[in-house]
Amino acid sequence: MSKSYDKQVDVISNINVTIEPGEFFVLVGPSGCGKSTMLRMIAGLETITSGTLKIGDQVANHLSPNKRDLSMVFQNYALYPHLTVQQNITFGLDVKKVKKAAQRERAAEVAKMLGLTDYLKRKPRELSGGQRQRVALARAIVSESPICLMDEPLSNLDAKLRAHMRTEIRRIQRKLGITMIYVTHDQVEAMTMGDRIMILHEGKIQQVGKPIDIYNNPANPFVATFIGSPPMNLAYSDVDKKASAIVIGDILRLPVPPEEVISIPEYQLIAGIRPEHLRPALKDTPEKDKLYVVVTNVEVLGNETVFSFKLGTNEWMAKWSGQWHIDIGDSIPILIDYGAFCLFEARTGDLIKKPTDLGNSVFGKEVLV
Amino acid sequence: MTTSLPKKIWIYFLLIVTSFLVFFPVMYAFLISFMTGPELLQGKFLPQSFSLDNYIKVFDRLPLLNYLLNSFIVSVSVMLGQLAVCSLAAYAFVFIQFKGRDFIFFLFISTMMIPWEATMIPNKFTIQKLDWLNTYQGLTLPFFALAFGTFLLRQHFKTIPKELHEASQIAGLSKFAFFRRVILPVSKTSLVTLGAYGFLTTWNMYLWPLLITTNKSVRTVQIGLKQLQSLETGTEWGVVMAGVIVVIIPTLLLLFLGQKQLQKGLTQGALK
Numbered sequence: 130m131s132k133s134y135d136k137q138v139d140v141i142s143n144i145n146v147t148i149e150p151g152e153f154f155v156l157v158g159p160s161g162c163g164k165s166t167m168l169r170m171i172a173g174l175e176t177i178t179s180g181t182l183k184i185g186d187q188v189a190n191h192l193s194p195n196k197r198d199l200s201m202v203f204q205n206y207a208l209y210p211h212l213t214v215q216q217n218i219t220f221g222l223d224v225k226k227v228k229k230a231a232q233r234e235r236a237a238e239v240a241k242m243l244g245l246t247d248y249l250k251r252k253p254r255e256l257s258g259g260q261r262q263r264v265a266l267a268r269a270i271v272s273e274s275p276i277c278l279m280d281e282p283l284s285n286l287d288a289k290l291r292a293h294m295r296t297e298i299r300r301i302q303r304k305l306g307i308t309m310i311y312v313t314h315d316q317v318e319a320m321t322m323g324d325r326i327m328i329l330h331e332g333k334i335q336q337v338g339k340p341i342d343i344y345n346n347p348a349n350p351f352v353a354t355f356i357g358s359p360p361m362n363l364a365y366s367d368v369d370k371k372a373s374a375i376v377i378g379d380i381l382r383l384p385v386p387p388e389e390v391i392s393i394p395e396y397q398l399i400a401g402i403r404p405e406h407l408r409p410a411l412k413d414t415p416e417k418d419k420l421y422v423v424v425t426n427v428e429v430l431g432n433e434t435v436f437s438f439k440l441g442t443n444e445w446m447a448k449w450s451g452q453w454h455i456d457i458g459d460s461i462p463i464l465i466d467y468g469a470f471c472l473f474e475a476r477t478g479d480l481i482k483k484p485t486d487l488g489n490s491v492f493g494k495e496v497l498v
Numbered sequence: 499m500t501t502s503l504p505k506k507i508w509i510y511f512l513l514i515v516t517s518f519l520v521f522f523p524v525m526y527a528f529l530i531s532f533m534t535g536p537e538l539l540q541g542k543f544l545p546q547s548f549s550l551d552n553y554i555k556v557f558d559r560l561p562l563l564n565y566l567l568n569s570f571i572v573s574v575s576v577m578l579g580q581l582a583v584c585s586l587a588a589y590a591f592v593f594i595q596f597k598g599r600d601f602i603f604f605l606f607i608s609t610m611m612i613p614w615e616a617t618m619i620p621n622k623f624t625i626q627k628l629d630w631l632n633t634y635q636g637l638t639l640p641f642f643a644l645a646f647g648t649f650l651l652r653q654h655f656k657t658i659p660k661e662l663h664e665a666s667q668i669a670g671l672s673k674f675a676f677f678r679r680v681i682l683p684v685s686k687t688s689l690v691t692l693g694a695y696g697f698l699t700t701w702n703m704y705l706w707p708l709l710i711t712t713n714k715s716v717r718t719v720q721i722g723l724k725q726l727q728s729l730e731t732g733t734e735w736g737v738v739m740a741g742v743i744v745v746i747i748p749t750l751l752l753l754f755l756g757q758k759q760l761q762k763g764l765t766q767g768a769l770k
Contacts, residue, residue, distance in 0.1 A: 172668060
């Protein structure tokens with residue numbers, strides 16, 4: 130599949146992407162970025178102003194929604210309130226004039242898969258949010274369409290149920306091999322569910338790729354702050370070629386290896402570093418590598434501690450694993466590596482340098498053996 | 499909610515008094531329908547005996563059953579016609595995008611401000627020109643398009659999430675199938691409300707049947723009642739009231755049976 134659109138008012142522009150069959154593709158972005166519009170264009174609920182949308186080999190720009198052979202799950206589930214769960218699930222089949230016996234069989238099968246067997250006779254209003262969500266999911270699955278579109282299906286659920294449904298949806302998608310196009314504003318959902326994710330901002334693609342690649346090598350400052358929680362710390366910085374160093378936020382001076390400094394352009398940059406790459410400086414750390422910062426806020430989350438501090442005019446955050454007894458106002462030494470930084474060109478936002486040293490947070494399976 | 503005993507007594511007292519006030523005319527009519535002429539003139543409140551003489555007389559004097567049947571046919575067809583026309587119009591106003599939709603809707607609604615009596619004469623001439631005097635269609639057709647009904651249903655249709663429409667589009671439902679299989683069942687309460695309203699107003703209609711009917715072939719009961727009054731010099735009120743009671747029965751029945759649905763439909767907007 131490939132598609133590129135152009136809407137006149139440019140709600141969405143210049144989208145060009147191919148979604149592979151059987152892929153879990155996540156569209157993520159802040160509200161108003163055009164992700165739902167894009168999904169609705171794929172579904173055929175919004176017109177495509179220009180460009181082509183192909184489903185399989187077929188140009189689908191002007192196909193009516195039911196001819197596109199896809200199913201959709203809506204944010205508010207859009208269950209038919211006057212029908213029972215069973216009828217809701219088989220509604221689409223009924224429209225397609227599938228035989229009653231086959232309808233029942235397929236509904237029973239899907240209901241079993243989603244644990245809805247006991248609720249088939251109920252009306253949607255007698256169900257809890259999670260159950261309704263499952264009915265909506267069942268309705269999408271039962272159609273056996275190769276493509277399933279989901280528009281923020283989990284945003285009405287509480288946190289615990291959401292985590293559960295995340296894995297559930299992922300499991301079903303793998304099992305049935307459906308091509309899933311999933312819209313969310315929640316970067317955690319995007320990271321955990323997607324085979325590939327596309328980050329949209331103001332109707333433009335920011336980055337497309339595997340979640341981990343995007344996390345490690347964000348294409349621009351927007352992606353860097355959007356993906357990851359707490360967001361990546363950013364600061365304006367300048368390169369000092371003579372001293373072979375980089376000045377971050379007018380305060381922090383870091384030495385740069387001479388062979389690397391050549392490749393760094395001399396205009397203004399934005400430097401970014403993930404909170405978990407700001408490491409605690411230990412007793413045996415040489416004093417010159419230590420950076421003393423004054424803590425402005427602390428959050429102890431049980432397994433990790435997040436604290437913020439001021440670096441120049443920017444508020445930065447650091448995330449350390451474990452429980453650290455730090456108080457607001459403490460001055461604590463931290464260790465910052467040049468290698469963990471990524472650098473963006475300030476004007477265009479282009480990535481210039483990827484972080485090379487991801488510290489001790491990337492592991493392979495061989496570590497375990 | 500628990501209320502103290504004096505308060506309860508007070509509330510029930512008020513309820514009894516007001517319900518008595520409201521129900522008094524009907525009750526009095528009911529009692530008169532058993533009285534003889536002299537009894538009535540003495541200003542008695544309770545009849546001496548509950549004889550059905552007046553009822554026999556009223557069926558004697560008028561083709562009341564025939565009139566009742568006419569009224570029933572007219573009311574039911576107006577009700578069905580209104581439901582069909584109003585729901586289709588409301589569907590178009592809510593689910594179909596077209597240029598000037600809101601303007602047309604407000605134009606449509608503004609006809610509510612023109613009193614019906616003002617359009618009666620032109621309507622009467624139209625019906626006359628169509629040669630529809632003394633026909634059922636002459637009695638019913640002018641009432642099919644009802645601005646109020648369209649408004650009522652539109653308000654309800656607007657509460658239906660548009661995702662339902664989209665979901666049915668994806669399922670491959672045609673526009674009319676969506677209307678029939680989703681919209682109508684979902685808006686049952688409003689439809690019942692409108693149906694009851696249409697039935698009752700048509701049942702109680704007086705002026706229009708009076709204009710359109712010149713003989714008893716399709717005449718409705720309300721005209722029949724009036725006929726009872728003017729038949730003789732001294733109106734036999736006992737007989738008239740017997741007729742009235744017979745005429746109210748269907749409306750009361752409808753009210754009792756449909757009360758729950760009616761309440762639900764009328765308060766639906768308020769509850770949200």
